[in-house]
Amino acid sequence: MHRTTLLLTLLAATASAFAQQHDQHGRPPAAATTAWTTQPLIVAVPGGRGERAAPQFRTVGLPAAEIRVFGPRGGEQAFPVEAGATRLRSPAPESGNYHWLSAWAETPAHVAVATTVWYSSNPGPAPVDLLQHAKSELEIVPDPLPREHANYRESEKWRFIVRYAGQPLAGQLVRMETERGTRTSFTTDSEGVATVLFPRDFPPDAKGEEHNHANAGFVLSTERQDGDRHFVTAFNHIYGLDGERGRSLGWGAAFGLAGMLGALPLLRRRQNGKEQ
Amino acid sequence: MLKTLFPTLSRLRFTVQLVMLFVTVYGSVIVGTYMAGKISNALPALSCAYDQMNGGYCVLIPTQHILHHRIGEAIVRAQQLTFTMILPLLMSFLAFFAFFFVLGKAFCGWICPLGTLQETVGMIGRRFGFGLRRLEDDDLVAARRVRPVKWLLLLGLVFLLPLLTGLGVTPHSLGNPYCDICPSRVATSLLTGNTDQLALRVGDGWSFALGATADFLIGFMLVGALAIRQPFCRICPLLAFNALFQRLSPLRLVKTRHENCGQCRICSEACPMDIQEISLQEGRKAYTEDCTLCGRCAEYCPQDGTIRIKWGPITLFSSRRDYYKNKVRGEWPDGSVKPVRFMKRSEAGDGR
Structure with missing residues (x-):
């Protein structure tokens, strides 16, 4: 009886400890601090377990009244920002993974837009239509988005299309700022595509926690003056470590070779064995 | 014409296997990046989600993922088993078995990229005269003694551990335990020139041990397949998964x-x-x-x-x-x- 009670207590304590460790897995982009940029951002509010279906986001550097969610099946829904944060739900409930989030603030002379993506881990259509559909005047659109189990990673090149009124903008300057302090810029080509090289700016000893790799926020921003109106648009998300950081190819190859050696007796013994 | 190109069933099957190896490993080059998501809804038992160039991924990934992140986490929140919670798991299973209804277990023999690789190595073995070894009483071990292994892997690594991880009982690194030991993950990503999956994550004992198991298995399989036909298929939990409903196809x-x-x-x-x-x-x-x-x-x-x-x-x-x-x-x-x-x-x- 006592042993059972002890076992249950231990089990509950272990579950509680691990539950705390699991809180951040699969979360949309969240930054510990946003002092690294003055660009408008949409960042996730760290939440508890099981909040995948209804995560909380807040806007930073932007007095937005609401966050608009564009679903993967064409649905669209606005959620008011209350007490600095908004709890979102997919406008395509129970289906569809890729969601586009957009928050904006405008005056007659100035329009600022913050955008990001949210993966809700539901199977659904590819985000081709979602990304092609113009959602604001000036846009930075990933082409393509990383798959759900992938991510932007340091040293990788990713394409982003800059569009104005739905048309690609050639020769447009796109600035990049990262949480790790990198400041750089890229220029779009004739098709409006900026090829962004993610900087290798994590410290050499950076590691992930549990199976969450270390990651940091980045923001791409661009601006355009059109008559009396000035547009600023930003896209922020997170990028992570190079896939081989914290990994040992040597150990991997060693175990592969060990497996090969382990199978060698199968070849030797049989060659001296019975005829086929 | 067809008769000339494919004079035997074996020739036809091997041609299909090579085409499907290309589709499952490099498919996105042809059909676009997002096709993995699309095809995976309809044909969920294709290849490995760890490859970024493939045409669709294996059903075992969403199974572990859903047990870990949906069901386990929801139980932790003491919610009742609602339709919204079980729906993703049901959808994965239903999509898988819709595909399975047409192809049945022929997925294993005709499409699986790891099966094709093993068979190709086996052909090399036969060509170079490596003697064949069998799972028989008078050779390696009786087949009936090996058969339960795939069921244990299915039960333990695909269903149980992800669920326990979702509940918070086991460490997070045991959230996708089968994928972590799956040699197909290593083999198909290597075929795209990506060594990330061969490299072992250091600093976390569980991740290291599981990755080392996968690397050992792929090494063993590559050499062992010269002498034993389809060595990994015999313990593959996807074969067990297919066998669960083989009478329904x-x-x-x-x-x-x-x-x-x-x-x-x-x-x-x-x-x-x-x-x-x-x-x-x-x-x-x-x-x-x-x-x-x-x-x-x-x-x-x-x-x-x-x-x-x-x-x-x-x-x-x-x-x-x-x-x-x-x-x-x-x-x-x-x-x-x-x-x-x-x-x-x-x-x-x-x-x-």
Whole structure:
């Protein structure tokens, strides 16, 4: 009886400890601090377990009244920002993974837009239509988005299309700022595509926690003056470590070779064995 | 035309396997990045989600993922089992079995990229004369002693550990334990020139141990497949997953009794999974959990109509004596190829 009670207590304590460790897995982009940029951002509010279906986001550097969610099946829904944060739900409930989030603030002379993506881990259509559909005047659109189990990673090149009124903008300057302090810029080509090289700016000893790799926020921003109106648009998300950081190819190859050696007796013994 | 290109079922199957190897490993190059997501909804048992160039991913990934992140986490929140919670798991299973309804276990024998790789290595082994070893009492070990392993892997690594991880009982690094030991993850990502999956994560004991197991398995498989046909298939939980519902698919192996059954045993010799029941049994018992519907037993059965591959009432392939005779002219039942002849073949000297 006592042993059972002890076992249950231990089990509950272990579950509680691990539950705390699991809180951040699969979360949309969240930054510990946003002092690294003055660009408008949409960042996730760290939440508890099981909040995948209804995560909380807040806007930073932007007095937005609401966050608009564009679903993967064409649905669209606005959620008011209350007490600095908004709890979102997919406008395509129970289906569809890729969601586009957009928050904006405008005056007659100035329009600022913050955008990001949210993966809700539901199977659904590819985000081709979602990304092609113009959602604001000036846009930075990933082409393509990383798959759900992938991510932007340091040293990788990713394409982003800059569009104005739905048309690609050639020769447009796109600035990049990262949480790790990198400041750089890229220029779009004739098709409006900026090829962004993610900087290798994590410290050499950076590691992930549990199976969450270390990651940091980045923001791409661009601006355009059109008559009396000035547009600023930003896209922020997170990028992570190079896939081989914290990994040992040597150990991997060693175990592969060990497996090969382990199978060698199968070849030797049989060659001296019975005829086929 | 088709008959010239694919004179035997084996030739047709190997062609399909090579095409599907390309599709499952490099598919997104042709159909676009997001096709993995799209195809995975309809054809969820294709390849590995760890590859970024493939055309769709394996059903075992969403199974572990959903048990870990949906069901486990929801139970932790003490919610009742709602439809919204179970729906993703049901959708994954239903999509998988919609695909399975058409192809049945032929996924294993005709499409699986790891199966194709093992078979290709096996062909090299036969070509270079490595002696074949079997899962039999007088050779390695009886097949019946190995069969439970795939069920244990399915139960423990695909269902139980992800659920326990979602509940917070086991560490986070045990959230996708089967994928972490799956040699297909390593093999198919290596085929795209990506060594990330071969490299082991250091600093976390569980991740290191699971990755090391995968690397050991892929090494063992690459050499072992020279001597043992389809070594990993025998313990693959996806085969167990398929076997769970093999009676529900219209595509199946049908065996009827012939007076020579159990005597010549050429069919079980031809079977890459060393299934003895195909020569000893008939009816449902002959179509065992290990069968991958490759069709070699039907190709090498010398009796007309004894072994058939059927889809519902339609017979897709049936054993025939003349087909068998032609087949053994080029290749022995165990896969060994005959020496190239430079003289005109004597018809009378062939056959078995």
